[in-house]
Amino acid sequence: MDSRWTARAHRDWLVLAIPYGWLLIFFLAPFALVLKISLSQSALRQPPYEPVFSWSDSFQSLLGKLSTLSLDSFGGLLSDSLYLESYISSVLVAAVSTIVTLLVAYPFALAIARSSPKIRPILLGLAIAPFWTSFLIRVYAWIAILKDEGLLNHFLLSIGVIDAPLGIFATNTAIVIGIVYSYLPFMLLPLYAAIEGQDPALLEAAADLGASPWRAFSRITLPLSARGIVAGSLLVFIPAVGEFVIPDLLGGSDTLMIGRTLWNDFFLNRDWPTASAAAIVLLILLVGPLLVYERVQLREERQRA
């Protein structure tokens, strides 16, 4: 074999090894740990589950420990309606948040993409500017805005739009507002990219053929930005389902979201196996939308090729 060819094959292999090595260490290994814990039994010890494997286990004791692994925790998820309700509520809140984010971000993206090329970077920069401060601080700020004696209610009361505080703090509405605010850039950027990349002559052609501005938008701009809509929606929906900080800070005590339920199981109930099982189910739940995203991307690439 040509030595140059082998050298190149080695280099190609190295290029692949880096990201896959990264995934192996930082994704697959922790996932294996969580999977193992989900198959264990809860125990009053440190760590709070058993069995615990150790390098010094004899083969016999290893087999004994393996035989105690079971799917009991997954069964527990089914028997306790708390989990099912948490999943449903999380998916609903995430879905509503995604739709609202899309409705807010689309006009933004459209306006930026249609603005003069000179000010586009400035407008995009402004949209991303909140990322320069801590996420936590920004969510805390929303408490000050949304609570009954907060800025929003104070303002609406003072101009006489409402007679009593809206009472949206510590509700799912507050969570949706928090998610929409926090994740807006993740929707905005793919939408902007999808709209900005369109040939402006397409809209002129549509107008020339008799389409009103609204029809030109709905027949040309909107379908051609489908890729951006799908990408942005998944970038918002997927993390929103498992979101913990926003429901914890803006939600009420009755808020059921899976991120919070997980947290409670880990840190309050110290039921690590059940919490791990819930985390794995969440992951499986999100694989569906992820596959959709992958397929859209693949189709897009094949079309471009």
Next chain:
Amino acid sequence: MTSGAPLVRLDGVTKRFGAVAAVHDLSLDIAAGEFFALLGPSGCGKTTLMRLIAGFEQPDAGRVFIGNDDVTDVPPHKRPVNMMFQSYALFPHMSVEKNIAFGLKQEGMPRAEISERVAEMLRLVQLEGLGKRRPDQLSGGQKQRVALARALAKRPKLLLLDEPLAALDRKLREQTQFELKEVQRRLGTAFVVVTHDQEEASVMASRIAVMRAGKLEQIGTPAEIYARPASRFVAEFFGDINILDGDVRSERELLIAADESTGRSAATAVRPERIVVESEAAAASAGLPAIVDDLAFRGSDTLYRVRLQSGKILRVVASNSGDRNAFRPGDKVRVQIPPDACIPLSH
């Protein structure tokens, strides 16, 4: 529309972009059914003029009429003209059929009629069988045809074509020029084509408007413009030409009667094929002494670069038909310019 009224009338139209007037106080009539070309170098305002007719630009002054209607304030989607875009602007997410049907759907044509018309258009541009393809599955020439079919589907009285052949390779371009002419003749639709290519304009158009810096330099048939360019700019832009100025006067034999009598001509233009070159030995005494500097054999004719005694180089084209003697570089020759070949240029 009453007969007599032009299909399109531009009346004193001005369009500024910032401080620059892309179109300046321009008036122009285009008749129904004609093949009209807007010709000029890039930046002369020809595309802006077309966009003013289509409605994509609003004039800063002047009016635009289509038929008898003042359409100056009518948005593009309500104007009875269609345009073929330079980039074709085919909708990438729609099949060829859907692209062609787009305009018909907008006007609410019944479904059966639409599919009939789409089939007719596909036949017209010889793309039968490709209706289900998407634009990215077509060659450049096929895309061009789809764009043409889409723009013609609504049977507009006027079709605007923005550099319709710019994206095609040379061979396809010539073939397409004749196809466009054929389609235009068959449908009787008025075509207004924007081009920077003088040859393309001559091949296709029955009338040409030469534009420069937002103004019309000359309007006429290709033959008229070729024979009598109205200005030095048109003369130089439209076909091969020799411009003789200043130093011509020193060549006594070249003093042109018309030039002297009118006394206002600053320069004289002569088409290369109108200049006669004879070998010094064979020539009658008339004519300017000159030396053949270089030549280029071009098949049907030969281009000579002939140097006069003043140092001025003339381009001369001699047909290669018959058994005329070809000259060689360095040959001493006599050059004759028939008086009727001299085109006085005013500026």
